[in-house]
Amino acid sequence: MYASRNSAKCTKDCLCLFVCPTGATDTETGQIDAERCLDGCRLCVDACPSHAIFLVMSNYSEPAPKNSELAGKLLELCESKYQQEKAAEVIITNAESTPKKKLAEALRRSFRITAEDCAREAGYMLPQSEKVKKLLEKFAGINEDAKSALEGL
């Protein structure tokens, strides 16, 4: 577990700098240096007055299994939303006015976000899960990115 800073909540009181034994919290990017952060130390998390620092897990347990019939139906819903996204893309390309283009773009993003939610609830929530690993294995032989992603999990 290593510390991470939510810069939107950080009030720059910098108490994390006082308590960090390795200086990992003091960086030019505003993010905590994961290389120097001590596993599970959490001194900065507790010291932060604005609750802007949290711990990111290194290990995740296998998620609860999903009912396969329901998962299949959720993926169908995901496909239906993907089709809507594609239709919105065509409308964006052909739009003769900026307002029309903007509305289609807002809808395009909305379809993608709701489709992702269906994919998540169909069991593709956690990158490290067995279900995701099996999916990547299927493509690892033909796609370099799938191979690298699988190796990195």
Next chain:
Amino acid sequence: MAYPSNSSLSVIFSNLQKASEKQQKPKTAELFGRLAVDFDKGSSEVNDFVGLKDLVSNELSEKYPEVQAAADSVKDRGALRALVWGQKVAAIQKSLIDRYLLKGDELLIGKALFVCEACGFVSLGADVPEICPVCKAPASRFSKV
């Protein structure tokens, strides 16, 4: 294990990209992002708002009740949550298209569009909503179109 169809792969991968970003894993996120692009091979016969409205409308009346029944029968609360948000958002998508078909470009005069990155809710107004009416995410989770 049954594999997902080609038309859900891009979505699965873009979701995993976001999940990896949340876990502060930029390299893995980038790989999933590339996979999301690689597998984004879909196309659409529908090319106007009338056709798109029909797609959303049919999904609400035909598809959702079926998935809802399946989620109810196994009491999957995560899926039920996604269905509550999804149906509300789809109803809003449909209503926005309806209003645009009625009023045209005038609908957007003096207003901006904001999309909730958490649930997909689309807001049409002068300012960003303080809180998402669908999922209660704060204003910071909205992106302006």
